[in-house]
Amino acid sequence: MAWLHTWAGLVFGWLLFAIFLTGTLSYFKEEITQWTQPEIVPHEVSDAVAAERAQQWLQANAPDAKRWFIRLPDERNPDIALTFNPAKGGFEQKSLDSVSGQPVQARESMGGEFFYRFHFQLQMPHPWGRWLASVAAMVMFVALISGIITHKKIFKEFFTFRPRKGQRTWLDGHNAVAVLILPFHLMITYSSLVIFMTMVMPASILTTYGSNTSAFFDDLFPAFKSAPPVSEAAPLASIVPMLEVATQKWDGSRVGLITVNNPGKANATVALGRNGADHIPHEPGTALMFNGVTGELTQQSSMTAASLLLAGGMYGLHMGHFAGPLLRWLYFLAGIGGTAMIATGLVIWLGKRRLKHAKSGVLPFELKLVEMLNVASMSGLMLAVVSFFWANRLLPVSFAARSDWEVKTFFCVWGLALLHAFGRVFFRDGRTAWREQLTLAAALYCLLPVLDMVTAGSYLWASLKQGQWTLAALDLTALATGVFLAWGALRFRGEALGVIASKQTPTGSNRTTVQEAR
């Protein structure tokens, strides 16, 4: 069982670190997007006004689309997000300013959506990324449970953390972030499997519905059956009164997504879904359907089946849409804990085996490979993340392909970090690799607020004057991360000072203690 835990953890650890880190960032994806597009200023706009502006723009610019999707602005999303499929096919997205009702004039950037999508699609073509992420999730589940089984003293050592004891400290740390936050880790891992379950475990759908899988979705959500458009045209009724009906029926709960099917046709329908901010389960089945021409409420469906609420509940817990500011920060910190759990595991895996070669001082090829991958996947990824933000501020605002180039910068820096790690680990030593990458990362994170003030300072001051703390909060978080990375880099300075048995007591502060070879 311990064998399973250590090897499953190693082989998938590098990928899981990336998934956990980008997933953790995704809890603040809207805030990250606000930072990457500081030109968009949040305004207080009522749902009715926003819906009216959305409808006006869509009526003028996408009258013959088959479907419109409107996401109304809220506390964390300042813009009106539109998606529609134009007659020529595919999907188009537009972001409207909530006050002017016109497309926003802001620098193009994927913002937080980049980390969110990477987190479950891994920048791979559909559907391979999702499959790999799902496999990683299953391995994570196995690693968690096998870790619990292996940790025989899980109750006795629940409160145990012994600092400054070399490998013992790393193991205590790994156990601490794993066991103390265990409910979160189990929830996140199992819910991630549930999210893609129709893709990875379709057997029950196939045996029940055969090849007619759309019948499955129609059975689940009868309100969403969409009919093909009729040729007869009819003007679309105003959506605003429909929002009023929703507020009544849903007891004050807000509308999240508005779906218009066949706008401008005689059989147009409008579906309203709830905003996820006030309830935990993801409830796609709770919707209000309206006749698109007369504006009448035709159907009110509520998702009440226990099995659907279970699956929806898991989805909702994973996404955390319902979380207010404090709980959202706790989600973020728990995610950091999970990332640290994986990181400490990878370090321990190598550290234990390195001890066996301490006398010869030379690591075999396999261990050097592991060390290189450890450096590249952890400090390398931290470098890649911060370089995304640096690219956002440095690339010219009017540069057409800037969004692509922000993403390219992320991957180029990650690739360069891998090359650097290779060079240092194989031709000098791992300590140098860690020290240099952590130092550079620390510098870039600490200087991000400075960069922000120099290149986009006017937006920062304007937002603070308005009482909006988002931009400043991201800068401060980057600074804190930089300080942490600097502390990490400092621990790698100087030469490795030989091996001590883990029972030896420390003689003084961190700086003078004889430290174990890293």
Add this chain to the structure above:
Amino acid sequence: MLLATLLCYVGFTALCLSMNRHAEDLLGASLSFARSRAARWLGWGVLALSLWVALVSLSVGQALVQWFAALMGSAFVLVFVMSYWPRLAVSLAAIGAVLCPVAACFQLLA
């Protein structure tokens, strides 16, 4: 939720004190067998109380989510504080215990 969080921290500290190795670090000497057992019962009891406090003030779903968050957060804070400043960990629990009735009043009035 403040009351529930304080109770979680106090409960965990009690459980911690019921373990000899930690009682020595936190108090300077381990507790007698009877006191150690009392600390264990107290710890579990207070944790259960914190769950009840959460359930009476919020809907079931929200209560459970926030209670688990309080549980994990307080456990983490306790382990972090006691690893570097053992005596402080106990002092915080004492302060927390004193603040509990105050937090309870706030919760009842809100």
Add this chain to the structure above:
Amino acid sequence: MDAAMAPAPVPEKRPRAPKKSAAGEVSMRWRLAVASRVLAAVIGGYLLASLASVCLAYFLPLLFQSSRAEAAVLSMTLSFLFYLPAVLWCFACRTALRAWLGLLGPSAVLGAVYACARWLV
């Protein structure tokens, strides 16, 4: 000590540790056994989990008040609770062969139950 008084050897319940050669290398036989267990866990586990979810999806509407779609959703949600022990079994049992048998056996039973229920009853 008299050989008759020596305690009987405890039967080994856990998988055998790899026999290492003088140089500390694991044998090819051990590597193949591990690979076999991994395959059993991945493929056999998936098979078992899928069949379990198929059976659940079939029998839940018959036993409880649920629609086909809801039963399918619940069966998929719970399927991972079958996959996990299957994987753990493959690495906890004594031999690689047992890993396979331990998964293929129950899978065959579940498959037979489903086939009988669907096409014979």
